[in-house]
Amino acid sequence: QVEIVESGGGLVQPGGSLNLSCTASGRVFSIYSVDWYRQAPGKQRELVASITSGGSPNYVDSVKGRFAISRDDVNNTVYLEMNSLKPEDTATYYCNFDQIGYYSGSTRRIAYNYWGQGTQVTVSS
DSSP states (O other): OOEEEEEOOEEEOTTOOEEEEEEEESSEEEEOOEEEEEEOTTSOOEEEEEEOTTOOEEEOGGGTTTEEEEEETTTTEEEEEEOSOOGGGOEEEEEEEEEEEEEETTEEEEEEEEEOOOEEEEEOO
């Protein structure tokens, strides 16, 4: 099986920074596009950033210039660097691996839309 572990959330003041990470553990042999979503209470889940298997990033307009998504394929990890945080960034953040290839025994398997457990980001004075 593949286990997704998120970390890095917490409470910060406006203008502060946080670095989120999301790691896929197991006998992983391929990871395609990876996304970061967030969901605030009473609001629809929002796609914040994505990164292709080739490392090309995309961002929602509200975080451009403040957030940076990156990936480390050696360690099967995706990151979200969050700077100049605003109260409106408060949400639960989820990583999503669009497609993961892994070995179960000697069998090659593919998992789609594999989500992390979420990590809470709170921006408040």
